Amino acid sequence: MYVRVREGVVAAIRSRGEGWTEATVRIAGEDGEAVALAYHGLTPELHPGDRVVLNTTAVHLGLGTGGFHFITAVHGRTLEAALEGHVMKVRYTPSQVKVLAVEEEDSPYREVMEGVPDLQGVPVAVGTLHSQVPVVAATLRALRPAVRIGYVMTDGAALPAAFSRTLPKLKAAGILDCVVTAGHAFGGDLEAVTAPSAIVAAVRAARCDAVIVAMGPGSVGTGTALGTTALEMGPLLDAAGALGATPVAVARVSFADPRERHHGISHHVITALKHFTRGRAVVPLPHLDDPAQKRLLEREAEELAAKGHEIRWIDGRGAYLRAKPLLERAGVRVTTMGRGDGEDPAFFFAAAAAGRYIGEEHL
DSSP states (O other): OOOEEEEEEEEEEEEEEETTTEEEETTTTSSEEEEEETTTTTTTOOTTTTTEEEEEEEHHOOOOOTTOOOOOOTTTTHHHOOSSSSSEEEETSSOOOOEEEETSSSSSSTGGGGOOOOTTTEEEEEOTTTTTHHHHHHHHHHHHHTTOOEEEEEEOOBBBGOOOOHHHHHHHHHHHHHHEEEOOOSSSSSSSHHHHHHHHIIIIOOOEEEEEEEEEEEOOSSSSSBBGGGGGGGHHHHHHHTTOOOOEEOOOSSSSSSSGGGGGOOHHHHHHHSSSSSSSSSEEEESSSSSSHHHHHHHOOOOOOOTTTOOOOEOOOHHHHHHHHHHHHHHHOOTTTTTTTTOOHHHHHHHHHHHHHHHOOOO
């Protein structure tokens, strides 16, 4: 186990957002200044001149996503936990945080959270990347302006919802109506102990007509079949089906990724759907013009259909063109591994295909 901890001084506050503060810090023993992030629920409010303790591990390792210094404490200042709630998230670590979970006795939603409900076909779209969420949501919003759309953020990647700069913009623009943080993820409009409970909360507490489930920013992959947080897709689809919802798999599709294992449908998604999904899911896939790309996607679709999944071919391009103006007006620029829709269009068309399928066939 390895953690790199350093002390430093806040030189300036760069910006503040919904649940976070970004500061410039001078780290003891290091030249120059660096950028560090603090979460409002975990540290006191920052000011220039504050002496702080930082976790510098990710930057030291040269990581991309998640490569930030994080402020963990401020010398001489304390922070008081809110009175409500008894559920601890990020349990038994120095960063454990107390929340009021929807399942608790003191929760105003306790009554609707009891038992195992039948969600009566409510569509639940499950993705493997946070960048799929805005595309699915905007496509659905473009097709069905009046529906309520909820997002369940799992604990497969970033745990604080505040780490996502996209979610506040989606909510402010009316593209998303509610965020539920599940498991050890925290900071949503509602907190849930488990992902299945979070899906129920989105439908029964937040009264959403459709739910998108995916991890926050910073998915983990190792190049091996099992060493990826994307495998959560399988159990999440099964959970949606067990709750009487309609499970919809948001396929990660790319022909621009330099890694061959992600060409066509990502091997992470193939593995989750072939080996770790016991029930049947609907898998919307986009029509593609390129013959070679089309053939690969069709072969992979046949593999998934042989496992019992329902493949639906959708005009993802047309759907994305309807969603893109909503994202632009919201100030949301979606990228996947740094690539935009001009460099990796299939990724965007696949996510939009899922949103279009839900909007046209279930709402």
